[in-house]
Amino acid sequence: MGMQDFQFYDTTLRDGTQQEGLVLSVDDKLAVARCLDRLGVGFVEGGWPGAVPKDTEFFRRAATELSLANAVLVAFGATRRPGTSASADPQVRALLTAGTEVVTLVAKSHPRHVELALRTTLAENLAAIGSTVRHLVHAGRRVFLDAEHFFDGHRANRDYALEVVRTAAEAGAETVVLCDTNGGSLPDEVGEVVADTLRSTGVPLGIHCHDDCGCAVANTMAAVASGARHVQGTVHGYGERCGNANLLTLAANLILKCGVPALPPGRLDDLAAVGRAVAEITGRSPAAGAPYVGRSAFTHKGGLHASALRVDSDLYQHIDPADVGNAMRTLVSDMGGRSSVLLKARELGYDVATAPEAVARLATKVKELEHRGHSYESADTSFELLLREELSANHGVPSVDVLLRRVETRADCGSLPRSSASVRLRVNGVQAEGDGSGDSPVDALDRAVHQALDPWFPQLRRLRLAEYQVRLPAGGSGGRATARVLASFTDGRARLNTVGVDGDTDAAFFHALLDAVRYVLTPVGRPGGGVRASRQESAAAGH
Numbered sequence: 001m002g003m004q005d006f007q008f009y010d011t012t013l014r015d016g017t018q019q020e021g022l023v024l025s026v027d028d029k030l031a032v033a034r035c036l037d038r039l040g041v042g043f044v045e046g047g048w049p050g051a052v053p054k055d056t057e058f059f060r061r062a063a064t065e066l067s068l069a070n071a072v073l074v075a076f077g078a079t080r081r082p083g084t085s086a087s088a089d090p091q092v093r094a095l096l097t098a099g100t101e102v103v104t105l106v107a108k109s110h111p112r113h114v115e116l117a118l119r120t121t122l123a124e125n126l127a128a129i130g131s132t133v134r135h136l137v138h139a140g141r142r143v144f145l146d147a148e149h150f151f152d153g154h155r156a157n158r159d160y161a162l163e164v165v166r167t168a169a170e171a172g173a174e175t176v177v178l179c180d181t182n183g184g185s186l187p188d189e190v191g192e193v194v195a196d197t198l199r200s201t202g203v204p205l206g207i208h209c210h211d212d213c214g215c216a217v218a219n220t221m222a223a224v225a226s227g228a229r230h231v232q233g234t235v236h237g238y239g240e241r242c243g244n245a246n247l248l249t250l251a252a253n254l255i256l257k258c259g260v261p262a263l264p265p266g267r268l269d270d271l272a273a274v275g276r277a278v279a280e281i282t283g284r285s286p287a288a289g290a291p292y293v294g295r296s297a298f299t300h301k302g303g304l305h306a307s308a309l310r311v312d313s314d315l316y317q318h319i320d321p322a323d324v325g326n327a328m329r330t331l332v333s334d335m336g337g338r339s340s341v342l343l344k345a346r347e348l349g350y351d352v353a354t355a356p357e358a359v360a361r362l363a364t365k366v367k368e369l370e371h372r373g374h375s376y377e378s379a380d381t382s383f384e385l386l387l388r389e390e391l392s393a394n395h396g397v398p399s400v401d402v403l404l405r406r407v408e409t410r411a412d413c414g415s416l417p418r419s420s421a422s423v424r425l426r427v428n429g430v431q432a433e434g435d436g437s438g439d440s441p442v443d444a445l446d447r448a449v450h451q452a453l454d455p456w457f458p459q460l461r462r463l464r465l466a467e468y469q470v471r472l473p474a475g476g477s478g479g480r481a482t483a484r485v486l487a488s489f490t491d492g493r494a495r496l497n498t499v500g501v502d503g504d505t506d507a508a509f510f511h512a513l514l515d516a517v518r519y520v521l522t523p524v525g526r527p528g529g530g531v532r533a534s535r536q537e538s539a540a541a542g543h
């Protein structure tokens with residue numbers, strides 16, 4: 001099958017924005033359209049001009065501001081209202097004013113919907129479909145017809161559903177897109193209905209699925225297997241209710257698993273980056289476990305997985321992550337063993353092949369610490385300190401003795417609480433004291449540590465707390481109450497992710513902070529144990 005035989009169609013800017021909480025400005029929509037074009041998507045549905053003022057403006061601005069190399073812009077709208085003519089219907093006129101090469105019309109294909117929602121007769125619905133399509137084609141537009149509720153309609157009244165498809169095609173619609181509007185169908189049924197419709201009408205068919213049964217992608221794949229040659233979806237599966245078929249998943253499935261040219265050659269390795277770019281614009285991150293593009297899509301935690309991956313990455317991965325612009329990661333945790341430690345060390349830039357005893361000791365130590373409430377899978381920096389300590393007695397990680405840590409929070413009547421902290425620390429033989437105050441104990445401790453240490457260790461001035469999370473695991477070994485703080489710092493070049501565990505949040509944060517301090521003070525380029533040359537480069541790659 002060639003590119004010309006297949007239509008890959010995005011409706012993020014229309015159906016995607018029907019998702020609860022997803023609101024895009026016109027500038028956002030223009031930016032998403034550019035991302036989709038960069039990926040090589042064939043058709044980009046921009047919205048419903050004439051119904052949504054923002055979409056009317058989108059098409060007006062797109063005409064001068066959007067220069068698309070691959071994608072054809074599509075305006076979406078409904079068939080003319082019953083009892084009018086297409087030329088007199090203001091919304092149909094707005095579709096022409098949008099000035100796009102392609103128009104997609106939504107039309108009812110289920111008798112119950114025609115009668116109850118459209119409040120007209122079955123014959124008038126067919127007449128509206130025929131006359132609206134003809135009007136647009138006569139005006140020089142390519143027309144796709146979205147047959148709403150098609151699968152439910154086919155079940156309720158097959159003859160009528162098929163008549164809708166024939167009417168649209170006879171009027172000049174290029175493709176009729178069968179919609180599982182309520183998302184209630186399953187793959188077997190979708191496959192059968194698409195095959196039946198194709199056999200009975202001979203009309204080029206498309207597919208548009210919603211995810212209410214969690215089957216939108218599977219239903220779309222079933223439709224393609226039955227002969228659909230036009231596929232609609234949205235980035236990250238954004239869309240009404242439970243969302244639409246995920247366009248990114250579909251692109252990878254179609255190209256890598258079915259040999260269907262959904263995108264031009266060489267574009268698929270931009271998939272993850274485009275997914276991230278669109279998520280930046282929408283402000284809605286995909287799930288970590290999103291297929292192909294999620295942060296965890298090629299991330300391995302189980303020790304036995306890591307052990308096999310050391311031999312051959314195919315053993316626990318269905319594709320090479322690079323094919324979709326993603327990367328393999330390993331997590332260290334109490335569910336890992338020596339292989340997890342070894343792979344993570346390699347990921348951080350350390351060659352530990354010659355230190356099997358250190359690797360084994362560290363695997364055991366991680367299990368023990370995690371049993372006491374630590375968690376290293378999101379704390380690479382703390383893990384790296386453990387690794388360096390195990391690799392060599394002369395590891396260069398500075399010792400930090402805490403001689404005093406005091407925090408107080410006061411909430412005077414009518415004013416916001418203020419915290420103050422005092423610390424006394426001995427770092428590599430230097431004893432230093434500092435005080436700090438802030439909106440929270442964490443803020444106050446952070447300031448106190450900087451006041452104490454920055455004059456002695458100027459490199460610490462770059463260290464900034466970016467964010468932190470508090471977890472209260474059920475209790476460490478011995479049933480003692482435990483707080484775990486995962487903290488993320490920046491040293492101006494890379495993220496430093498650390499973990500601290502103690503009986504209360506302030507103390508746990510303090511440990512996480514001191515790990516970041518020790519890391520920054522650790523000299524780069526350690527001799528012995530195969531320690532890497534550039535700590536910063538490797539930390540940057542890991543985040």
Ligand SMILES: CC(=O)SCCNC(=O)CCNC(=O)[C@H](O)C(C)(C)COP(=O)(O)OP(=O)(O)OC[C@H]1O[C@@H](n2cnc3c(N)ncnc32)[C@H](O)[C@@H]1OP(=O)(O)O
Pocket residue numbers: 015048050051052078079080081106107108117118119148181240
């Ligand atoms: C399956 C889908 O996702 S289709 C796309 C859904 N997206 C949207 O609805 C977003 C844009 N929608 C809108 O801005 C508005 O709903 C409008 C402008 C389309 C209509 O607004 P209003 O005229 O105020 O009416 P309302 O929103 O209550 O919708 C009811 C009207 O739409 C008509 N209607 C419902 N479905 C359709 C359809 N598929 N084709 C044409 N008209 C339809 C109803 O018959 C009713 O018309 P009537 O008032 O003349 O009887």
Ligand SMILES: CC(=O)C(=O)O
Pocket residue numbers: 015106146147148149179180181182208210
């Ligand atoms: C057209 C459309 O969005 C649907 O039927 O779901």
